[in-house]
Amino acid sequence: MSFTLKSSAFADGSAIPSKYTRLGENIAPRLEWAGAPDATRSFALIVEDPDAPNGIFSHWGVFNIPGDRNALPESSDTAPNGGLRFCDNDFGNGRYDGPQPPKGHGLHHYHFKLAALDVPALSMPASAGIQAMWREAQKHMIAEASLTGTFEQR
Incomplete structure (x- = not known):
């Protein structure tokens, strides 16, 4: 079985509903995964927009x-989260911030990437930021699953 990531909020490659954007309720969509390797001890997740005007934007x-x-x-x-740790995103918040591309900038792609790790935890401050956390996660990654959603502000 392959390692997969999906959401009940949107299908891979389709539009992210406004509810999950900064223009709506700005809440994180439900995410589910299956097929993680047996050696998985923990997971790390990032959401990025590579279509942002100034390069990759971490949400x-x-x-x-x-x-x-x-x-x-x-x-x-x-919600109560069982010890999850959240990194500061590029908006400067230690939580989920959904899509909010510039008006008229065209269709943006939001990549949800889930890493299966061979360690029980990463030891780093959340203030280190998403990119630093992901670089550390990649040192311990044994599998990766992804899901892409789109959004455009007209």
């Missing part, structure tokens, strides 16, 4: 997701 970073989990519920960044 969400979560780490120390227990290896026995297979989902993050909707609003998992604000």
Whole structure:
């Protein structure tokens, strides 16, 4: 079985509903995964927009997701979360911030990337930022699953 990531909020390659954007309720969509390697001890997740005007823009970073989990519920960044750690995103917030591309900038792609890690936890401050967390996660990555959503502000 391959390692997969999906959401009940949107299908891979399709539009992210406004509810999950900064123009709507700005809440994290539910995410589910399956097929993680047996050696998985924890997970790390990032959400990035490579279509941002100034290069890759990081919207969400979560780490120390227990290896026995297979989902993050909707609003998992604000609900009781079982010890999850959240990195500061490029908006400067330690939580999920959904799509908000510049008006008229065209279609943006939001890449949700989930890494299965061979360590139970990453030891780093959340203030280090999403890119630093992801670089550390990649040192321990044994598998990666991804999901892409799109959004355009007209």
